[in-house]
Amino acid sequence: MGLEDLVAVAYGRATVVADEDALRLVGERHAVLQQAQAAGAVYGANTGVGANRHERSGADGAHPLRLLRSHCAAVGPVEDDETARAAMTVRLNQILAGGSGISRRVAEALAEAVYAGAVPTLHSWGAIGTGDLASLAELGLTLAGERPWRSGRGPVTTIDATDALPLISSSALTVAISALALDRVAGLLRASIVVGALSFLALRGNPSAYDTVVHEARAHPCQAEVAGALRALVAGSVTPVRIQDPFGLRVMPQVTAPALQSARQLRDVLGAELNAAVENPLVLADGVHHHGQFHTATLASHLxxxxxxxxxxxxxxxxRLGLLMRPDLTGLRAFLADGPAGSSGLMISEYVVQDLLTEIRVGMQAVAAGTLTISLGLEEHASFATQGARSLRSMTQLAPTMLAAELVAAVRALRMAPGRLVDGGAREAYELAASVLKEDMADRPLGEDLSRAAALLPELASIERS
Structure with a gap:
């Protein structure tokens, strides 16, 4: 399964059917786990977990539900349907890789729930990058019939001793949050190039900063690609008014390129997570293997x-928004105001952007720097990838308004000086934005314009991609 496939399922544009050969492998590996359980201690199947790993569980058959109930913390914000559906799909695809030892019955029940679009209630809190135990325990109890499906009609099945830990031994929710956030980041990066090009035109920038030879001289990954996209968007622009532009225009390729590269590297990491057998213990044809594959250090570092x-x-x-406010750079009125002297124009949009930018900066600590000691001191390290995924998601929720503020300003400037616009993708983006942003440039509330501009960003991203 690819990242695009997962996103399509999450947003209801596609569904999945479990492959019969994969289900057959699940059944075979379940038999291996049952044999190992009968022969001796198997972590989580007939023992406790964490610091209780050396204690043999009772033979009363209640251990699997006790395990799920005890791990079901069920606190914090509730994940939306798209994220919950993505988490279920990730977990199903991992199970179908054949390393969990879970029963075919439970795998089929989960597949049925995903296919039907049923969604459980999954709370956010309780994971530290070593498995989404609390949230997946909620999924397990929903499959067991102890918790209702939040939406849709999902199946109910029996959870046996060889099902409980294999079901929750995954970071499926963390992977889902990361994947959906990365999909938004990729779109926002493409949109930022288009918005930046409109600002360049409004500011009568100097395109020499995007020359091919410049970026061949120091060929960092993705840099020439961004410069090429900008060259295409601003081709035919008016004679530049400066020998060198401010950094906001001049270094767009250098600043955007590492973000594109890191996003593509994270995509590769998530592809591996999505299709991997990650469970501890890992059940293979030759038996049961206890390991540390649950640790998501690679995912955390890439997040x-x-x-x-x-x-x-x-x-x-x-x-760039700040540059668009300056009459010495635009040749237009301060703050792109239109009206009586002293009109504020787009002045307050800078305050909005700095508020959001600071909100993001407050949560920018590297999660991989965290440390802990839990479970009687026997679990003394974690990746905190979960916190990195949530932080990236938060960035993608705030970033559209920031880019929207620049878009509103660039469109207004080009309305005031339409001769600076060029044909091609830039004109297409301008006309798209101008069709939904109010022409009235008198002082008035700007919130509606910012919301409309933010909603346009996915369409602008498709212009850059084309």
């Missing part, structure tokens, strides 16, 4: 990288 490289793209957008 940190995307956040660290996406932030400069947003701060550079805020810099």
């Amino acid at each position: 940190d990288a995307v956040r660290n490289t996406f932030l400069p793209v947003l701060s550079l957008s805020s810099a």
